[in-house]
Amino acid sequence: MSDRGTLRIQQISAHPGPVAGEGAQRQDKVCKLIDTTTCIGCKACEVACVEWNDMPFQTTYFDNTYQTMPDTDWNYWNLIKFNEDQHDDGSFAWLMRKHQCMHCEDPGCLRACPADGAIVQYSNGIVDFQQENCIGCQFCVSGCPFNIPKFNPNTKKVYKCTLCSDRVGAGLEPACIKACPTGCLHFGTKDDMKFLAENRASQLREVSGFQNAGVYDPDTIGGTHVIYVLHDATKPERYGNLPAKPRIPLSFTVWKDIFKPIGLFGAMLGFVGVVMHYVFEGPRREQPTPPVVRIDPPPPPAGKEN
Amino acid sequence: MATSADRFVHRPNAIDRLGRTVIYTGELLRHPVYTRFLHWMVGIFFFLALLSGFGIYLPWIFRFFTPLFGGGATTRFLHPWFGLAFVFFFALQAINWLQVMRWTPEDSRWMKHIKQYVTRSDSVESPETGFFNAGQKMQFWEIVWGCVAYVITGVIMWLPEIFGRILVAISYVIHDISALIMLFGIFFHVYLSTFGEPGTIQAMTRGTVSEGWAWTHHPAWYKAVTGRDPAEALAEAKRRNTPSPQPPRTL
Ligand code: HEM
Ligand code: SF4
Ligand code: SF4
Numbered sequence: 001m002s003d004r005g006t007l008r009i010q011q012i013s014a015h016p017g018p019v020a021g022e023g024a025q026r027q028d029k030v031c032k033l034i035d036t037t038t039c040i041g042c043k044a045c046e047v048a049c050v051e052w053n054d055m056p057f058q059t060t061y062f063d064n065t066y067q068t069m070p071d072t073d074w075n076y077w078n079l080i081k082f083n084e085d086q087h088d089d090g091s092f093a094w095l096m097r098k099h100q101c102m103h104c105e106d107p108g109c110l111r112a113c114p115a116d117g118a119i120v121q122y123s124n125g126i127v128d129f130q131q132e133n134c135i136g137c138q139f140c141v142s143g144c145p146f147n148i149p150k151f152n153p154n155t156k157k158v159y160k161c162t163l164c165s166d167r168v169g170a171g172l173e174p175a176c177i178k179a180c181p182t183g184c185l186h187f188g189t190k191d192d193m194k195f196l197a198e199n200r201a202s203q204l205r206e207v208s209g210f211q212n213a214g215v216y217d218p219d220t221i222g223g224t225h226v227i228y229v230l231h232d233a234t235k236p237e238r239y240g241n242l243p244a245k246p247r248i249p250l251s252f253t254v255w256k257d258i259f260k261p262i263g264l265f266g267a268m269l270g271f272v273g274v275v276m277h278y279v280f281e282g283p284r285r286e287q288p289t290p291p292v293v294r295i296d297p298p299p300p301p302a303g304k305e306n
Numbered sequence: 307m308a309t310s311a312d313r314f315v316h317r318p319n320a321i322d323r324l325g326r327t328v329i330y331t332g333e334l335l336r337h338p339v340y341t342r343f344l345h346w347m348v349g350i351f352f353f354l355a356l357l358s359g360f361g362i363y364l365p366w367i368f369r370f371f372t373p374l375f376g377g378g379a380t381t382r383f384l385h386p387w388f389g390l391a392f393v394f395f396f397a398l399q400a401i402n403w404l405q406v407m408r409w410t411p412e413d414s415r416w417m418k419h420i421k422q423y424v425t426r427s428d429s430v431e432s433p434e435t436g437f438f439n440a441g442q443k444m445q446f447w448e449i450v451w452g453c454v455a456y457v458i459t460g461v462i463m464w465l466p467e468i469f470g471r472i473l474v475a476i477s478y479v480i481h482d483i484s485a486l487i488m489l490f491g492i493f494f495h496v497y498l499s500t501f502g503e504p505g506t507i508q509a510m511t512r513g514t515v516s517e518g519w520a521w522t523h524h525p526a527w528y529k530a531v532t533g534r535d536p537a538e539a540l541a542e543a544k545r546r547n548t549p550s551p552q553p554p555r556t557l
Contacts, residue, residue, distance in 0.1 A: 016366035114362045115378050116369060135378035137362065138466045142474040151467075156379065249475035260364060260482065267486045270493035274502065281426050284503050286518035288544045 006169035011121040013113035027123040030168060031193035032177065034098050035200055035229040036239065037213075038184035041066060041080050041096040048179035049078040049100075052164065072099060074152040077161040078176055081240035097228070097239040098176070098185070101148045101161035103127050105222030108248035109160075111256065112143025125190065125225040126165045131157040145221065145246030163225065193227060200229050220245045311408045312436035312530040316340070327513035334520050334531060336509040344399040345510050351392035352492070358385040359485060386464050393453045400450055406437045407447070412526075413440035429522075433536060436526040445491050455484040518543065 008021035046068060050057070055076070060069035066082045083095040107127045110119040118133040119140065129140075129149070136156035140149045149158040164174035172178075173187040186193060197215040204213035214233025217223050228242075236242040316338055325339040337345070358381045361372035375381040400407075412434040422428055423441070431439065438446070459477035462469045469477075499506045505519045517539070520528040525536035532539075 014365040016369070114365050116365055133378070135362075135382040137382050137463075139474070139478070141466055142471040142478070144471075147471070156383075249472065251475040251479045255479050255482070263482065263486045264364060267489040267493075270490040274493050274497035277424070278497070278501055281424070283501060284426050284429075284522070286505055286516060286522040287430050287540055288518070 007122040007124060007126070007165060009120050010123040011107075011110060012117050013110045013119040014116045016116075021123065023123075025123070029125045029190040030163070030225060031125070031188065031190040032103075032163065032174060032226045033186040033188075033193040033197050033229070034226065035184040035186075035197075036095065036097050037200075037204060037208075037210075037229060037231055038182050039080070039096045039098065040182055040184075041082060041094075042181060043068065043080055044179040044181055045098060045176035045185065046076075046078050046080060048175040049161075050076065052167070052175035053077070053162075072148065072150060072160075074150040074159040077101070077159070083238060083240045085238045093231075095231075095239050097242065099240065100176075100226065101127065101163070102146055102246075103161075103163050103225035104145075104246075105224065106248070108143035108145055108221070108252060109140035109149055110143075111248055112139040112252040114139060122165065124168070126163045126168065127225075128162050128165050129158060129160060131155070131159070134158055139252070143248055143252045145243055145248065147241075190223075190225065197227055197229050201233070204229070204231065216242065218243075218246050220247055309408075309410055309412075309436065310405050311410050311413075311438070312526045314403075314406050314437050316402070329514050332517055333514040334517060334528075335513060336515045336520075337513050339513065341399070341402060342510055342513055344395050344402060347395040348392060348399055351388050351395060355385060355388035355392050356485070356489065358388055363482065363485070386460060389456060389460055393457055396449060396453055400446075403446065407443050409440075409443060409447075410436070412436065413443060416440035417444075430536075430540065431523055431525055433525045433529075435524050436530070437524060439524070445495060448491055449488060452484045452488045455480055459484070 008025050008027055009019055010022050012019050049055075058073065058075060063070055065084075068079060069076065072079045078098065078100045081097045081099045083097070085093045085095050087093060103126055105125065107119070107121060109129075110121060110127060113119045114137060115133050115135045117130055118135065119127065119129055121127050134157045136151070136158070138149070138151055138158065140158055141147070141151065149160050151158050164172070164176075167174060177185045177187045186196060188196075194215070194217065197217075201213045201215050204210040210231045212232040212234045214230060216228035216230055216233060216236055228236075228239075230236060230239065232238065236244050314337075318338065319340055321340045321343055322338050325343075327335060327339060329335050357371050358375050360368040361375070361378070361381050362385065365372075372378045372381045375384055416423075416432065416435065417440050419432065420441070423431075459481040462473050462477040463481065466474045499510070503523060505516060506523075509515050517528070517532075520531075521536035521539050528534070528536045528539070
């Protein structure tokens with residue numbers, strides 16, 4: 001699912017040493033902006049995603065909502081989540097959110113992955129899985145705060161949204177952006193999208209009466225390359241489990257990067273210890289042993305301190 | 307006073323009957339075929355699990371281990387099975403040894419004098435040391451609890467769909483710590499059974515040890531199986547400087 005020809009790589013999972021493409025060329029950070037306030041839930045983006053990525057259709061089931069299926073899947077990377085949300089005054093709102101990989105600036109999936117080159121981050125910010133290097137351990141699932149990577153039990157590999165890295169590499173916008181009929185999806189540089197999003201949020205606050213409107217670009221993971229405009233940015237959880245403060249488990253940061261190498265060093269001290277024991281103390285041999293000729297160095301003469 | 311931890315009691319089973327243990331003059335039977343078979347199955351699968359695990363533990367250093375097992379994906383596939391085989395054979399071994407691995411008050415006393423053991427300041431072990439010494443028992447129980455941790459955390463990581471991402475993230479750390487402790491211990495184990503205490507490895511290969519080995523490293527066991535006093539036997543051997551000629555045929 002990659003486009004290594006045109007996109008430079010900035011980060012590689014489980015890779016020894018520096019990354020060849022890191023900082024070698026100037027590349028703008030890209031971003032997808034999703035304005036949840038103008039999404040009408042038409043699912044054109046879902047169809048465009050399945051079409052462009054040539055994914056096989058699969059059966060799904062009806063769970064009493066308008067949602068296509070309960071969750072994204074290895075062959076269904078983009079899902080409009082339909083949330084019926086009750087306000088404090090008893091009235092209802094229908095909150096629709098386009099759910100897909102957030103392309104985190106600090107991707108938990110990449111940090112968790114133990115396979116060299118199975119996950120890469122391009123210098124434009126897109127996080128992409130390279131299935132040919134994936135070993136199928138699913139640690140990325142555990143590392144991701146948004147529950148995005150999905151396992152295919154037949155291929156034993158994990159798949160997710162690529163932000164159409166193949167199209168972006170060729171100068172096109174992602175397929176979902178092209179398909180959206182209301183213009184609630186935008187694509188451009190991160191700076192431009194951030195500007196547009198903040199503008200729209202202040203318009204919602206000042207003109208439309210959504211006092212809590214704001215932009216979702218969580219800084220706990222260094223920001224994301226997919227950002228939302230929300231009617232109520234104080235409670236993102238209402239939009240179908242969008243975490244207010246997404247976090248990568250400490251196992252994949254502190255433990256993996258710091259204590260793992262130290263721990264291995266500690267275990268290896270056992271090896272150093274036994275070698276040194278043999279050198280300094282020698283073996284315990286079964287008794288009786290042949291008579292000792294000399295001990296080197298000789299013990300200090302009795303009664304004298306040195 | 308002899309305790310059940312001084313002596314290994316074993317009724318030959320089908321695996322014992324597949325092989326034999328030859329006891330030469332001046333030797334004692336230490337480990338029957340069944341024990342030896344289990345020990346080396348444990349050893350083989352431990353190292354297979356260790357090496358395949360290393361490739362996943364620190365891939366940026368140990369990437370050369372994964373090709374040994376057919377590449378990353380195959381290594382990931384095989385590792386849990388190696389681990390399960392290791393735990394399976396160790397579980398049989400644990401049942402086999404449960405009696406002799408019981409912790410006794412003598413063991414607590416042995417632990418207090420561990421410094422003398424490490425610095426080799428006595429030429430023979432304390433006369434209370436039975437079939438296994440307290441260090442060996444500690445290692446055994448460490449492996450038992452390590453295996454429990456491996457299985458629980460390993461199954462959680464194996465089936466993340468069932469257990470969820472937070473349990474997986476916790477398991478991953480516990481699994482690693484368990485492996486690090488066990489690896490640390492195995493260095494001591496392999497050292498002591500080869501270079502550190504010459505004559506020991508024979509206990510797990512041919513199944514026998516010399517009488518001299520027995521009264522040096524496990525005097526209480528020597529006493530329990532021969533009925534003779536280890537200190538006297540050593541003094542007599544010193545006088546003649548040869549091992550005593552008549553080996554008893556029991557454990
Ligand atoms: C090349 C590797 C190894 C060698 C040379 C070796 C050798 C030995 C020997 C000679 C004994 C008998 C000690 C005695 O009779 O007092 C023994 C016992 C034992 N072995 Fe190993 N072993 C090896 C690997 C392992 C591994 C990988 C494990 C488990 C993870 C293991 C677990 C045990 C246990 C629990 C005992 C009984 C308690 C003890 O002596 O510590 N061994 N081994
Ligand atoms: S949302 Fe999940 S899968 Fe996507 S980049 Fe972030 S951590 Fe990785
Ligand atoms: S399953 Fe995820 S974490 Fe594991 S190798 Fe594949 S991409 Fe990396």
